[in-house]
Amino acid sequence: MAQAQDRRSMGARAIRGVLNCARDTDIFPLLSIGLAFCWAIDLTIDGRAAKGFMVGAVALLGAAYLWGFFARNRIDARLTLMADRADEALGQPEHEAPASDSLDRLSNHIDARIAHARSVDHRAAQRHGITRLPTREPLIEAIAAHDEGGVLGIVELCDFDRLCAFDIALADQVLNDVAARLLRMVGDARFLAHVDRARFAIWYGGSSDGMARQEFDAICYALRSRIQLGELDMLPQIRAACVIQDQVPFEPAALLARTIAALSDSRAPQISVHGGQAMDIARRSFLLEQDLRQAVARNELELWFQPFIDATTARTCGAEALLRWRHPQHGLIAPNQFIPIMEIAGLADEIGLWTLNAGCREAREWARQGLGAVKVAINLSAHQLEGSDLDRIVERTLQRHDLPAHCLELELTETVAAVDSVEATRLFGKLRAMGVSISIDDFGAGYSSLSYLKKLKFDKLKIDREFVTDVDRQGDSQAICQSIIALGRGLGIAVLAEGVERPEEYAWLRRHGCDLFQGFYFSRPLEAAAFPAFARDRETVRRLTDLTPVALQRRLTKSVS
Incomplete structure (x- = not known):
């Protein structure tokens, strides 16, 4: 061992x-x-x-x-x-003595490449990865260089996120196309930057307000022209805002923030405000949003109702539910002020559900008071339509208020209705199978294709007020209204003219085949408590729908006086 x-x-x-x-x-x-x-x-x-x-x-x-x-x-x-x-390939690195050892030579080249990358790193961070345009920081520096102020415009490609949802590469191509158009139009005279995912800023430093706004308006108009990329053929949706900064001194970053806020808070395709106004608009919008978030809980929302008139029977056959907000400090706030805030703040689902319940509750009350089968029309937003359980929500709401399905009509704007998808087809099919009617609001003012009328089934088309106003004396409006009336007749879809304000408009439309009407000529929107009395007043409706010469003369005389 x-x-x-x-x-x-x-x-x-x-x-x-x-x-x-x-x-x-x-x-x-x-x-x-x-x-x-x-x-x-x-x-x-x-x-x-x-x-x-x-x-x-x-x-x-x-x-x-x-x-x-x-x-x-x-x-x-x-x-x-x-x-x-x-x-x-690279030559001898600068500031390096020639090296005989192979490893030392390679090390010198690697060190040189690293140093070069570090030297241009700040430039890469200030260029957008897709369009290679300057980004936010260079824009702020360019704005700060003009102490006298100027005009800042921002353009947004509204289609970008929707394109990204199914083809990111295509969305990037469209974004590059828009950037290239802007570069060609703006040139070197103005500072152009890419400040957000699909937003571009143009700085008019030291320019007069009028000249800058004219140039900006022209650019926005040109950007809406057709884009063709391979099989894609689209008319881009452009939103724009410009803020005139005429108060000095000012903070460039704050000016950019206010311009973006003005763009976000407005649903109009184009808006132009002064710097001080932009700040006030942003502040008011923010405070209203905070109050709107609590409006349902505080019971501040109301539904008003504008009657639908059936001229063939001279009766009130339904009403559109119109949302109103009674603010405790500001009183009634106009819908065009709080509806955009509601959608931007993500409150469309909550307030939409409240509207559906309140509308069905009122319609059940009308039936209890003996008004008969009077429909209530509820507007749906794109957010609500995107929900996978909308049909179940509608069904439960009808059951909760014990309201027959044929007494409910859901209104979609034309752009929302034009969603071409299997899910939309399934949803519309289920709603119509219940007995709920579906109508297209503002028909003719939105989506340009009629293919969805074939793929998706509807019960009513509402002619947009843009074509109804002065139809008795506008040839182009007459042609459009006649076409829509004929289209509805051919497809078996009811046609309603909204925004009728003058007896001459009603008379022309009635003579050319339109049977359903809505507008100030018959009634302004009514509070819930006042609607039943109007619906019972058959005499007033009969008088307003009468087209006999005596009745027409009486109404014309009254309107002139």
Whole structure:
């Protein structure tokens, strides 16, 4: 046993000696593994193997050294070739002395590339990754260079996110096309920047308000022209806002923030305000949003109702529910002030559900008061339509208020109705199967294709007021209204003219085949408590729908006086 231990001790000392010799060479890892393996074997055999073990260890050391020698030569040759190619392609790095060693030469080139990347890093951060236009920081610097103020305009491509939803590469191409158009129109005279995902800013430093606004309006108009990229043929939806900064001194970053806020808070395609106004608009919008978030809980919302008139029966056949907000400090707030805030703040679902419940509750009350089958029309937003459970929500609401489905009509704007998808087809089919009517509001003022009328089934088209106003003396409006009336008749869809304000408009539309009407000529929107009395007043409706010469003369005389 003692002899075996001595042999093991001798073997261990020999291995440590070999390892010490190899530690300074490139073959140390390989020798470590090999000798450790031999040592493990030696621990399991008798002493007669000790001599063979040492011979094997020395042989392994020699083989490893020869392998390392030839491998090193091959690596050195490869490094020399790589260094030569780097010298040929990149030249001698600046501020570096020529190096004879291949590894040093490659190291010099790598250090030079890293230094160059660091030197241009700030430029890359100030250029948009897609359009290569300057970004926010260079814009702020350009604005700050004009102490006298100027005009800041922002243009937004509204289609960008919708395109990204199904083809990111295509969305980037459209974004680049818009950027290229802007570059051609703006040129070097103005500072153009890409400040957000799909928003571009144009700074008119030191320019007169009138000239800058005219130029900006012209650019926005031109941007709405058709884009054709491969199979894509689209008319881009553009929103724009410009803020006139005529108060000095001012903060450039604050001016940019106010302009973006003016763009976000407005649903109009284009808005122009002064710097002070932009600040007031942003502040008022923010405070209204905070109050609107609590309006449902505080019971501040109301529904008013504007009657639908059936001229064939001279009766009120329904009403559109119009949302109103009675603010405790500001009184009644106009819908065009809070509806955009509602949509931007993500409150459309909550307030839309409240509207649906309140409208169905009022319609049930009308039936209880003996008004008969008077429909209530509720407007749906795009947010509500995107929900996968809208049909179940409608069904539960009807059951909760014990309202027959044929007493409910859901109104969609033309753009929302034009959503061409399997889900929309399924949803509309389920709603109509319940007995709920679906109508298209503002028909003719939105989406330009009629293909959705074939794919999606509707019960009513509402002619937009833009074509109804002065239809009795506008030839182009007459042609459009006649076409819509004929279209509805051919598809078996009812047609309603909204925005009728004058007896002449009503008379022309009635003579050309329109039977359903809505507008100030018949009634302004009524509070919920006043609507039943109007619906019972058949005499007033009969008088307003009478087209006999005597009745027409009476109404014309009254309108003139």
